[in-house]
Amino acid sequence: MESQSKTINQVLDSTLDSVDQAERAALDLAREAGFGEEDLDRIGMSVRECMVTAVVHGNRYSSHKKIQFSVSRTPEQLTVQIADQGEGFDPGGVPDPLSGDNLLRHSGRGIFLMKAFMDDLQVRRLEPAGMEITLIKKVQKHS
DSSP, X not given: XXXXXXXXXXXXXXXXXXXXXXXXXXXXXXXXHTOOHHHHHHHHHHHHHHHHIIIIIISTTOTTOEEXXXXXXXXXXXXXXXXXXXXXXXXXXXOOTTSGGGXXXXXXXXXXXXHHHSSEEEEEEOSSSOEEEEEEEEOOOOO
């Protein structure tokens, strides 16, 4: 593993192609940081879920709205930040996907999966519009 830090910043269109592009960039840096296959799968799925949320629910596929995407790695962790330009949402108002009728719904699992697969998830409202989600996965040191 390379010891220095590395960051990639991109401005992406509100398209599903951008979801693939962001996932590839995050996985490239995660591999360089030394994450194993299981963690790579979890990181990939989390970035994918976050990007789909930003493109579909945040920016609503608007060609006028962009996604700010940043991924960085240090010897200690991988950090992914994804920000949209949409209306935003209340993270506390997202229904629990494991309760009752929500089990059968096809949407609403993104935040739940990101929390389960990553070590830290932070949601922040941006001004004048948009939401920023930060995903953090710590590198496990093998002794």
